[in-house]
Amino acid sequence: MGNHVIVLGAGIVGVCCALELRRRGMTVTLVDRQEPGMETSMGNAGVLARSSLMPFNHPGLWGQLPRLLKNDTVQFRYRWQYLAANLGWATRFLASARASVFQETARALDGLIRLSAPEHIKLLDESGARHRLRDTGWIFLYRSEAAWQAGALARRTFAQYEVPTRELAPAELAGLEPALSPIFPRALWIQGSYSVDDPHEVVAAYADLFRREGGAFQRLTASAIRRDGSRWTVQGTNASESVSADRLVVALGPWSKALLKTTGIDLPMAFERGYHMHYSGREGARVTRPVYDTGGGYVLSPMARGLRLSTGVELDACDAPARPVQLDLAEQRAREALPLGERLDAAAWLGRRPTLPDSRPMIGEAPRHPGLWLALGHQHIGFSTAPGTAKILAELMRSGGADRHRAFRPGRFI
Numbered sequence: 001m002g003n004h005v006i007v008l009g010a011g012i013v014g015v016c017c018a019l020e021l022r023r024r025g026m027t028v029t030l031v032d033r034q035e036p037g038m039e040t041s042m043g044n045a046g047v048l049a050r051s052s053l054m055p056f057n058h059p060g061l062w063g064q065l066p067r068l069l070k071n072d073t074v075q076f077r078y079r080w081q082y083l084a085a086n087l088g089w090a091t092r093f094l095a096s097a098r099a100s101v102f103q104e105t106a107r108a109l110d111g112l113i114r115l116s117a118p119e120h121i122k123l124l125d126e127s128g129a130r131h132r133l134r135d136t137g138w139i140f141l142y143r144s145e146a147a148w149q150a151g152a153l154a155r156r157t158f159a160q161y162e163v164p165t166r167e168l169a170p171a172e173l174a175g176l177e178p179a180l181s182p183i184f185p186r187a188l189w190i191q192g193s194y195s196v197d198d199p200h201e202v203v204a205a206y207a208d209l210f211r212r213e214g215g216a217f218q219r220l221t222a223s224a225i226r227r228d229g230s231r232w233t234v235q236g237t238n239a240s241e242s243v244s245a246d247r248l249v250v251a252l253g254p255w256s257k258a259l260l261k262t263t264g265i266d267l268p269m270a271f272e273r274g275y276h277m278h279y280s281g282r283e284g285a286r287v288t289r290p291v292y293d294t295g296g297g298y299v300l301s302p303m304a305r306g307l308r309l310s311t312g313v314e315l316d317a318c319d320a321p322a323r324p325v326q327l328d329l330a331e332q333r334a335r336e337a338l339p340l341g342e343r344l345d346a347a348a349w350l351g352r353r354p355t356l357p358d359s360r361p362m363i364g365e366a367p368r369h370p371g372l373w374l375a376l377g378h379q380h381i382g383f384s385t386a387p388g389t390a391k392i393l394a395e396l397m398r399s400g401g402a403d404r405h406r407a408f409r410p411g412r413f414i
Protein backbone atom coordinates (compact mmCIF):
# COMPACT_ATOMS: atom_id res chain seq x y z
CA MET A 1 0.00 0.00 0.00
CA GLY A 2 1.05 3.59 -0.63
CA ASN A 3 2.06 6.14 1.89
CA HIS A 4 -0.90 8.53 1.81
CA VAL A 5 -3.46 8.34 4.61
CA ILE A 6 -6.60 10.38 5.27
CA VAL A 7 -7.65 10.85 8.86
CA LEU A 8 -11.35 11.70 8.91
CA GLY A 9 -12.36 13.66 12.02
CA ALA A 10 -10.23 16.28 13.76
CA GLY A 11 -11.26 15.79 17.35
CA ILE A 12 -8.55 14.89 19.87
CA VAL A 13 -8.45 11.30 18.56
CA GLY A 14 -8.12 12.22 14.87
CA VAL A 15 -5.56 14.97 15.56
CA CYS A 16 -3.35 12.67 17.68
CA CYS A 17 -3.58 9.89 15.05
CA ALA A 18 -2.74 12.31 12.22
CA LEU A 19 0.28 13.67 14.11
CA GLU A 20 1.59 10.23 15.04
CA LEU A 21 1.25 8.89 11.47
CA ARG A 22 2.95 12.01 10.10
CA ARG A 23 5.83 11.47 12.52
CA ARG A 24 6.19 7.95 11.17
CA GLY A 25 6.82 9.33 7.69
CA MET A 26 3.37 9.10 6.13
CA THR A 27 1.71 11.73 3.97
CA VAL A 28 -1.32 12.68 6.04
CA THR A 29 -4.45 14.66 5.21
CA LEU A 30 -6.63 15.46 8.22
CA VAL A 31 -10.22 16.14 7.20
CA ASP A 32 -13.06 17.74 9.16
CA ARG A 33 -16.19 19.75 8.47
CA GLN A 34 -14.94 22.44 10.85
CA GLU A 35 -11.71 23.58 12.50
CA PRO A 36 -10.07 20.96 14.78
CA GLY A 37 -11.50 20.26 18.21
CA MET A 38 -14.89 21.95 17.92
CA GLU A 39 -17.08 19.07 19.11
CA THR A 40 -16.85 16.50 21.92
CA SER A 41 -13.17 17.20 22.40
CA MET A 42 -13.93 20.81 23.21
CA GLY A 43 -16.65 20.47 25.84
CA ASN A 44 -15.42 17.71 28.13
CA ALA A 45 -14.41 18.01 31.77
CA GLY A 46 -10.69 18.10 30.91
CA VAL A 47 -9.71 15.26 33.24
CA LEU A 48 -6.77 12.97 32.35
CA ALA A 49 -6.92 10.43 35.13
CA ARG A 50 -5.74 6.94 35.99
CA SER A 51 -9.10 6.37 37.72
CA SER A 52 -10.89 6.46 34.34
CA LEU A 53 -10.11 2.76 33.90
CA MET A 54 -13.43 2.12 35.69
CA PRO A 55 -16.12 1.89 32.97
CA PHE A 56 -19.76 2.81 33.58
CA ASN A 57 -20.74 -0.85 33.04
CA HIS A 58 -19.03 -2.42 36.05
CA PRO A 59 -20.42 -5.28 38.17
CA GLY A 60 -22.10 -2.78 40.54
CA LEU A 61 -24.33 -1.54 37.70
CA TRP A 62 -26.82 -4.40 38.05
CA GLY A 63 -27.62 -3.37 41.63
CA GLN A 64 -28.08 0.27 40.59
CA LEU A 65 -30.35 -0.61 37.68
CA PRO A 66 -33.79 -0.46 39.38
CA ARG A 67 -32.96 3.05 40.61
CA LEU A 68 -31.48 4.23 37.29
CA LEU A 69 -34.38 2.92 35.21
CA LYS A 70 -36.79 5.18 37.11
CA ASN A 71 -35.29 7.87 34.90
CA ASP A 72 -35.27 10.54 37.58
CA THR A 73 -31.65 10.58 38.76
CA VAL A 74 -29.26 13.42 37.97
CA GLN A 75 -26.56 10.93 36.99
CA PHE A 76 -28.46 9.01 34.34
CA ARG A 77 -31.44 9.86 32.13
CA TYR A 78 -32.71 8.26 28.97
CA ARG A 79 -35.36 8.73 26.32
CA TRP A 80 -37.30 5.50 26.46
CA GLN A 81 -38.02 5.46 22.69
CA TYR A 82 -34.24 5.56 22.08
CA LEU A 83 -33.59 2.81 24.60
CA ALA A 84 -36.39 0.67 23.15
CA ALA A 85 -34.92 1.07 19.66
CA ASN A 86 -31.45 0.14 20.96
CA LEU A 87 -32.24 -2.78 23.23
CA GLY A 88 -29.60 -4.89 21.47
CA TRP A 89 -26.89 -2.38 22.43
CA ALA A 90 -28.29 -2.06 25.97
CA THR A 91 -28.31 -5.83 26.50
CA ARG A 92 -24.71 -6.16 25.36
CA PHE A 93 -23.69 -3.17 27.46
CA LEU A 94 -25.22 -4.77 30.55
CA ALA A 95 -23.73 -8.16 29.70
CA SER A 96 -20.30 -6.49 29.62
CA ALA A 97 -20.77 -5.47 33.26
CA ARG A 98 -20.07 -9.06 34.37
CA ALA A 99 -16.85 -9.48 36.30
CA SER A 100 -14.80 -11.24 33.61
CA VAL A 101 -15.48 -8.64 30.87
CA PHE A 102 -15.17 -5.77 33.35
CA GLN A 103 -11.71 -6.98 34.42
CA GLU A 104 -10.58 -7.29 30.80
CA THR A 105 -11.87 -3.78 30.09
CA ALA A 106 -10.28 -2.24 33.18
CA ARG A 107 -6.94 -3.88 32.32
CA ALA A 108 -7.11 -2.66 28.70
CA LEU A 109 -8.14 0.88 29.65
CA ASP A 110 -5.47 1.05 32.33
CA GLY A 111 -2.83 0.19 29.73
CA LEU A 112 -4.20 2.79 27.32
CA ILE A 113 -4.34 5.51 29.97
CA ARG A 114 -0.79 4.73 31.15
CA LEU A 115 0.44 4.86 27.56
CA SER A 116 -1.33 8.15 26.91
CA ALA A 117 -0.37 10.33 29.90
CA PRO A 118 3.36 10.75 29.13
CA GLU A 119 2.54 11.26 25.45
CA HIS A 120 0.11 14.05 26.36
CA ILE A 121 2.81 15.74 28.43
CA LYS A 122 5.28 15.47 25.56
CA LEU A 123 2.76 16.86 23.08
CA LEU A 124 1.79 19.69 25.45
CA ASP A 125 5.47 20.64 25.67
CA GLU A 126 6.06 20.42 21.93
CA SER A 127 2.90 22.33 21.03
CA GLY A 128 3.51 25.13 23.54
CA ALA A 129 0.38 24.27 25.55
CA ARG A 130 2.02 22.90 28.71
CA HIS A 131 0.72 25.86 30.75
CA ARG A 132 -2.79 24.39 30.34
CA LEU A 133 -1.92 21.29 32.39
CA ARG A 134 -2.39 20.84 36.15
CA ASP A 135 -0.92 17.84 37.93
CA THR A 136 -3.11 18.19 41.01
CA GLY A 137 -5.37 15.16 40.36
CA TRP A 138 -9.09 15.27 41.02
CA ILE A 139 -11.36 14.60 43.98
CA PHE A 140 -14.38 12.29 44.36
CA LEU A 141 -16.86 13.74 46.89
CA TYR A 142 -19.35 11.69 48.91
CA ARG A 143 -22.42 13.17 50.61
CA SER A 144 -22.97 10.29 53.07
CA GLU A 145 -21.36 7.22 54.56
CA ALA A 146 -23.71 5.07 52.44
CA ALA A 147 -22.47 6.75 49.27
CA TRP A 148 -18.88 6.11 50.37
CA GLN A 149 -19.69 2.44 50.95
CA ALA A 150 -21.29 2.25 47.49
CA GLY A 151 -17.94 3.34 46.03
CA ALA A 152 -16.09 0.35 47.51
CA LEU A 153 -15.76 -1.51 44.18
CA ALA A 154 -14.16 1.53 42.55
CA ARG A 155 -11.68 1.88 45.42
CA ARG A 156 -10.82 -1.83 45.25
CA THR A 157 -10.28 -1.51 41.51
CA PHE A 158 -8.06 1.55 41.97
CA ALA A 159 -6.00 -0.39 44.52
CA GLN A 160 -5.77 -3.42 42.20
CA TYR A 161 -4.38 -1.22 39.39
CA GLU A 162 -2.21 0.86 41.73
CA VAL A 163 -4.01 4.11 41.04
CA PRO A 164 -2.62 6.44 43.70
CA THR A 165 -5.41 7.73 45.95
CA ARG A 166 -5.76 9.31 49.38
CA GLU A 167 -8.81 9.43 51.63
CA LEU A 168 -9.44 12.96 52.85
CA ALA A 169 -10.94 13.89 56.19
CA PRO A 170 -13.33 16.90 56.00
CA ALA A 171 -10.63 19.22 57.37
CA GLU A 172 -8.13 18.05 54.75
CA LEU A 173 -10.72 18.55 52.00
CA ALA A 174 -11.39 22.07 53.33
CA GLY A 175 -7.65 22.72 53.24
CA LEU A 176 -7.38 21.65 49.60
CA GLU A 177 -10.64 23.16 48.35
CA PRO A 178 -11.78 25.86 50.80
CA ALA A 179 -14.62 27.08 48.56
CA LEU A 180 -16.56 23.81 48.96
CA SER A 181 -19.41 23.74 51.50
CA PRO A 182 -18.88 21.27 54.35
CA ILE A 183 -21.48 18.77 53.05
CA PHE A 184 -19.06 15.99 52.14
CA PRO A 185 -18.13 13.76 55.09
CA ARG A 186 -15.99 11.60 52.79
CA ALA A 187 -13.68 12.39 49.87
CA LEU A 188 -11.11 10.51 47.79
CA TRP A 189 -8.25 12.37 46.15
CA ILE A 190 -7.14 10.68 42.90
CA GLN A 191 -3.49 11.54 42.69
CA GLY A 192 -0.95 11.06 39.91
CA SER A 193 -3.56 12.47 37.52
CA TYR A 194 -3.96 15.62 35.49
CA SER A 195 -6.46 18.09 34.09
CA VAL A 196 -6.39 20.86 31.50
CA ASP A 197 -8.05 24.27 31.68
CA ASP A 198 -9.14 24.46 28.02
CA PRO A 199 -9.53 21.20 26.09
CA HIS A 200 -10.29 22.99 22.81
CA GLU A 201 -7.07 25.01 22.97
CA VAL A 202 -5.13 21.80 23.58
CA VAL A 203 -6.59 20.14 20.46
CA ALA A 204 -5.97 23.31 18.45
CA ALA A 205 -2.33 23.40 19.63
CA TYR A 206 -1.79 19.73 18.66
CA ALA A 207 -3.41 20.41 15.26
CA ASP A 208 -1.05 23.37 14.71
CA LEU A 209 1.89 21.13 15.59
CA PHE A 210 0.65 18.62 12.99
CA ARG A 211 0.52 21.36 10.35
CA ARG A 212 3.97 22.66 11.31
CA GLU A 213 5.34 19.15 10.82
CA GLY A 214 4.04 19.00 7.26
CA GLY A 215 0.54 17.59 7.74
CA ALA A 216 -2.31 18.88 5.60
CA PHE A 217 -5.71 19.92 6.91
CA GLN A 218 -8.76 20.04 4.66
CA ARG A 219 -12.27 21.28 5.42
CA LEU A 220 -14.90 18.92 3.99
CA THR A 221 -18.25 17.63 5.23
CA ALA A 222 -18.27 13.92 4.50
CA SER A 223 -21.48 12.34 3.27
CA ALA A 224 -20.16 8.87 2.38
CA ILE A 225 -17.11 6.66 2.39
CA ARG A 226 -16.44 4.26 -0.47
CA ARG A 227 -13.76 1.98 -1.83
CA ASP A 228 -12.51 2.78 -5.35
CA GLY A 229 -10.28 -0.15 -6.33
CA SER A 230 -7.43 -0.13 -3.84
CA ARG A 231 -8.14 3.41 -2.64
CA TRP A 232 -10.59 4.91 -0.15
CA THR A 233 -12.62 7.97 -1.04
CA VAL A 234 -14.39 10.35 1.30
CA GLN A 235 -17.26 11.94 -0.61
CA GLY A 236 -18.24 15.47 0.41
CA THR A 237 -21.85 16.68 0.69
CA ASN A 238 -21.00 18.91 -2.24
CA ALA A 239 -20.91 16.40 -5.16
CA SER A 240 -17.76 17.97 -6.64
CA GLU A 241 -15.76 17.56 -3.41
CA SER A 242 -13.98 14.36 -2.47
CA VAL A 243 -10.62 13.20 -1.20
CA SER A 244 -8.92 9.81 -1.76
CA ALA A 245 -5.94 7.95 -0.39
CA ASP A 246 -4.49 4.48 0.02
CA ARG A 247 -5.71 4.30 3.60
CA LEU A 248 -8.44 5.95 5.59
CA VAL A 249 -8.67 6.32 9.36
CA VAL A 250 -12.21 7.00 10.60
CA ALA A 251 -12.00 9.06 13.81
CA LEU A 252 -15.39 10.74 13.72
CA GLY A 253 -16.24 10.13 17.37
CA PRO A 254 -20.02 9.91 17.71
CA TRP A 255 -20.57 10.53 14.00
CA SER A 256 -18.57 7.42 13.06
CA LYS A 257 -21.69 5.26 13.27
CA ALA A 258 -23.61 7.19 10.60
CA LEU A 259 -20.68 7.54 8.19
CA LEU A 260 -19.57 3.92 8.50
CA LYS A 261 -23.09 2.80 7.57
CA THR A 262 -22.29 4.03 4.07
CA THR A 263 -19.65 1.28 3.84
CA GLY A 264 -22.09 -1.36 5.14
CA ILE A 265 -20.59 -1.43 8.65
CA ASP A 266 -23.25 -1.18 11.37
CA LEU A 267 -21.48 -0.26 14.60
CA PRO A 268 -23.20 -1.09 17.89
CA MET A 269 -22.57 2.41 19.22
CA ALA A 270 -24.77 4.40 21.58
CA PHE A 271 -24.51 8.01 22.67
CA GLU A 272 -23.99 8.87 26.32
CA ARG A 273 -24.82 12.51 25.94
CA GLY A 274 -23.78 15.14 28.45
CA TYR A 275 -24.09 18.90 28.94
CA HIS A 276 -21.91 21.66 30.25
CA MET A 277 -22.30 25.24 31.41
CA HIS A 278 -19.79 27.79 32.73
CA TYR A 279 -20.27 29.86 35.89
CA SER A 280 -18.60 32.94 37.25
CA GLY A 281 -18.23 31.65 40.84
CA ARG A 282 -19.72 34.16 43.33
CA GLU A 283 -17.01 36.49 44.66
CA GLY A 284 -14.40 34.44 42.90
CA ALA A 285 -15.36 31.12 44.55
CA ARG A 286 -13.55 28.36 42.66
CA VAL A 287 -12.19 24.89 43.01
CA THR A 288 -8.53 24.52 42.09
CA ARG A 289 -8.88 21.08 40.45
CA PRO A 290 -11.83 19.07 39.05
CA VAL A 291 -14.15 17.59 41.66
CA TYR A 292 -16.72 14.85 41.08
CA ASP A 293 -19.76 15.06 43.33
CA THR A 294 -20.83 11.41 43.22
CA GLY A 295 -24.24 12.16 44.77
CA GLY A 296 -24.82 15.37 42.82
CA GLY A 297 -24.02 13.66 39.51
CA TYR A 298 -21.74 16.32 38.07
CA VAL A 299 -18.08 17.23 37.64
CA LEU A 300 -16.98 20.79 38.35
CA SER A 301 -13.76 21.78 36.56
CA PRO A 302 -11.91 25.08 36.80
CA MET A 303 -11.46 26.22 33.20
CA ALA A 304 -9.96 29.30 31.59
CA ARG A 305 -13.52 30.48 30.81
CA GLY A 306 -14.88 29.90 34.34
CA LEU A 307 -16.20 27.02 36.39
CA ARG A 308 -17.36 24.30 34.01
CA LEU A 309 -20.17 22.10 35.31
CA SER A 310 -20.51 18.93 33.23
CA THR A 311 -23.25 16.39 33.63
CA GLY A 312 -23.59 12.62 33.73
CA VAL A 313 -25.26 10.51 31.07
CA GLU A 314 -28.34 11.09 28.93
CA LEU A 315 -28.96 8.18 26.53
CA ASP A 316 -30.46 9.49 23.31
CA ALA A 317 -29.84 9.66 19.58
CA CYS A 318 -26.69 11.47 18.46
CA ASP A 319 -28.45 14.40 16.90
CA ALA A 320 -31.71 14.47 18.89
CA PRO A 321 -32.56 17.94 20.24
CA ALA A 322 -30.94 19.05 23.51
CA ARG A 323 -33.02 18.57 26.67
CA PRO A 324 -30.87 20.24 29.31
CA VAL A 325 -33.11 19.29 32.28
CA GLN A 326 -30.16 17.20 33.50
CA LEU A 327 -28.00 20.31 33.60
CA ASP A 328 -30.65 22.21 35.56
CA LEU A 329 -30.80 19.42 38.15
CA ALA A 330 -27.01 19.15 38.38
CA GLU A 331 -26.78 22.91 38.79
CA GLN A 332 -29.19 22.79 41.76
CA ARG A 333 -27.02 20.15 43.41
CA ALA A 334 -23.80 22.01 42.60
CA ARG A 335 -25.14 25.20 44.20
CA GLU A 336 -25.39 23.23 47.45
CA ALA A 337 -21.65 22.58 47.21
CA LEU A 338 -20.31 25.93 45.99
CA PRO A 339 -21.63 29.46 45.27
CA LEU A 340 -21.59 29.04 41.48
CA GLY A 341 -22.60 32.61 40.67
CA GLU A 342 -23.93 33.54 37.23
CA ARG A 343 -24.26 31.36 34.15
CA LEU A 344 -21.74 32.55 31.55
CA ASP A 345 -23.08 30.80 28.40
CA ALA A 346 -26.28 31.66 26.54
CA ALA A 347 -27.19 27.96 26.19
CA ALA A 348 -25.99 24.63 27.53
CA TRP A 349 -23.35 22.87 25.45
CA LEU A 350 -24.32 19.33 24.36
CA GLY A 351 -21.77 16.58 23.73
CA ARG A 352 -22.03 12.87 22.96
CA ARG A 353 -19.77 10.19 24.42
CA PRO A 354 -19.56 7.48 21.74
CA THR A 355 -19.87 4.13 23.52
CA LEU A 356 -19.49 0.55 22.31
CA PRO A 357 -21.02 -2.28 24.38
CA ASP A 358 -17.82 -3.17 26.26
CA SER A 359 -16.78 0.48 26.86
CA ARG A 360 -13.52 -0.04 24.98
CA PRO A 361 -12.57 1.92 21.87
CA MET A 362 -11.99 0.26 18.51
CA ILE A 363 -8.42 0.66 17.30
CA GLY A 364 -7.33 -1.19 14.18
CA GLU A 365 -8.22 -2.19 10.64
CA ALA A 366 -11.84 -3.03 9.91
CA PRO A 367 -12.34 -6.72 9.08
CA ARG A 368 -12.88 -7.38 5.34
CA HIS A 369 -12.12 -3.71 4.53
CA PRO A 370 -8.38 -3.55 3.77
CA GLY A 371 -7.09 -0.02 4.19
CA LEU A 372 -10.04 1.14 6.33
CA TRP A 373 -8.81 1.88 9.87
CA LEU A 374 -10.87 2.77 12.92
CA ALA A 375 -10.03 4.90 15.96
CA LEU A 376 -13.37 5.53 17.66
CA GLY A 377 -15.69 4.72 20.55
CA HIS A 378 -13.77 6.42 23.35
CA GLN A 379 -16.83 6.97 25.57
CA HIS A 380 -16.01 9.02 28.72
CA ILE A 381 -12.24 9.03 28.31
CA GLY A 382 -11.29 10.00 24.76
CA PHE A 383 -9.53 13.14 25.83
CA SER A 384 -7.26 11.17 28.15
CA THR A 385 -6.62 8.26 25.81
CA ALA A 386 -6.19 9.80 22.36
CA PRO A 387 -2.35 9.85 22.33
CA GLY A 388 -2.17 6.17 23.31
CA THR A 389 -4.78 5.34 20.68
CA ALA A 390 -2.59 7.05 18.09
CA LYS A 391 0.48 5.05 19.18
CA ILE A 392 -1.38 1.74 18.93
CA LEU A 393 -2.97 2.61 15.58
CA ALA A 394 0.37 3.62 14.07
CA GLU A 395 2.08 0.52 15.41
CA LEU A 396 -0.64 -1.74 13.97
CA MET A 397 -0.50 0.06 10.63
CA ARG A 398 3.26 -0.16 10.28
CA SER A 399 4.13 -3.48 11.82
CA GLY A 400 0.99 -5.43 12.74
CA GLY A 401 0.92 -7.00 16.21
CA ALA A 402 -2.87 -7.09 16.49
CA ASP A 403 -2.66 -9.85 19.11
CA ARG A 404 -1.10 -7.47 21.63
CA HIS A 405 -4.03 -5.11 21.25
CA ARG A 406 -6.81 -7.69 21.01
CA ALA A 407 -8.95 -5.87 23.56
CA PHE A 408 -9.45 -3.04 21.04
CA ARG A 409 -9.77 -5.05 17.82
CA PRO A 410 -12.65 -3.85 15.61
CA GLY A 411 -13.55 -7.48 14.80
CA ARG A 412 -15.18 -7.94 18.19
CA PHE A 413 -18.25 -6.05 16.94
CA ILE A 414 -17.87 -6.02 13.12
Ligand SMILES: Cc1cc2nc3c(=O)[nH]c(=O)nc-3n(C[C@H](O)[C@H](O)[C@H](O)COP(=O)(O)OP(=O)(O)OC[C@H]3O[C@@H](n4cnc5c(N)ncnc54)[C@H](O)[C@@H]3O)c2cc1C
Nearest residue numbers: 011013033041044045046047222253274351381382383384
Ligand atom coordinates in the same frame (compact mmCIF):
# COMPACT_ATOMS: atom_id res chain seq x y z
C1 LIG B 1 -19.82 16.03 29.19
C2 LIG B 1 -18.59 15.26 28.79
C3 LIG B 1 -17.49 15.22 29.63
C4 LIG B 1 -16.34 14.50 29.29
N1 LIG B 1 -15.24 14.55 30.11
C5 LIG B 1 -14.10 13.90 29.75
C6 LIG B 1 -12.93 14.01 30.55
O1 LIG B 1 -12.91 14.69 31.57
N2 LIG B 1 -11.82 13.34 30.15
C7 LIG B 1 -11.80 12.58 29.01
O2 LIG B 1 -10.78 11.97 28.72
N3 LIG B 1 -12.87 12.51 28.21
C8 LIG B 1 -14.03 13.14 28.55
N4 LIG B 1 -15.13 13.07 27.75
C9 LIG B 1 -15.08 12.23 26.55
C10 LIG B 1 -14.28 12.86 25.43
O3 LIG B 1 -14.63 14.21 25.29
C11 LIG B 1 -14.53 12.09 24.12
O4 LIG B 1 -14.29 10.71 24.33
C12 LIG B 1 -13.57 12.58 23.04
O5 LIG B 1 -13.65 13.98 22.90
C13 LIG B 1 -13.90 11.95 21.71
O6 LIG B 1 -13.02 12.51 20.76
P1 LIG B 1 -13.14 12.19 19.23
O7 LIG B 1 -11.99 12.82 18.55
O8 LIG B 1 -13.35 10.72 19.07
O9 LIG B 1 -14.54 12.87 18.79
P2 LIG B 1 -14.91 14.40 18.49
O10 LIG B 1 -14.15 15.32 19.34
O11 LIG B 1 -16.41 14.49 18.54
O12 LIG B 1 -14.43 14.61 17.01
C14 LIG B 1 -15.18 14.15 15.90
C15 LIG B 1 -14.92 15.10 14.75
O13 LIG B 1 -15.62 14.61 13.59
C16 LIG B 1 -16.06 15.74 12.86
N5 LIG B 1 -17.15 15.34 11.99
C17 LIG B 1 -18.35 14.82 12.35
N6 LIG B 1 -19.09 14.57 11.26
C18 LIG B 1 -18.34 14.90 10.19
C19 LIG B 1 -18.55 14.86 8.78
N7 LIG B 1 -19.70 14.40 8.25
N8 LIG B 1 -17.56 15.27 7.95
C20 LIG B 1 -16.38 15.73 8.46
N9 LIG B 1 -16.13 15.81 9.78
C21 LIG B 1 -17.10 15.39 10.63
C22 LIG B 1 -16.51 16.72 13.94
O14 LIG B 1 -16.54 18.04 13.42
C23 LIG B 1 -15.44 16.51 15.00
O15 LIG B 1 -14.37 17.44 14.88
C24 LIG B 1 -16.31 13.78 28.07
C25 LIG B 1 -17.40 13.83 27.20
C26 LIG B 1 -18.52 14.57 27.54
C27 LIG B 1 -19.68 14.64 26.57
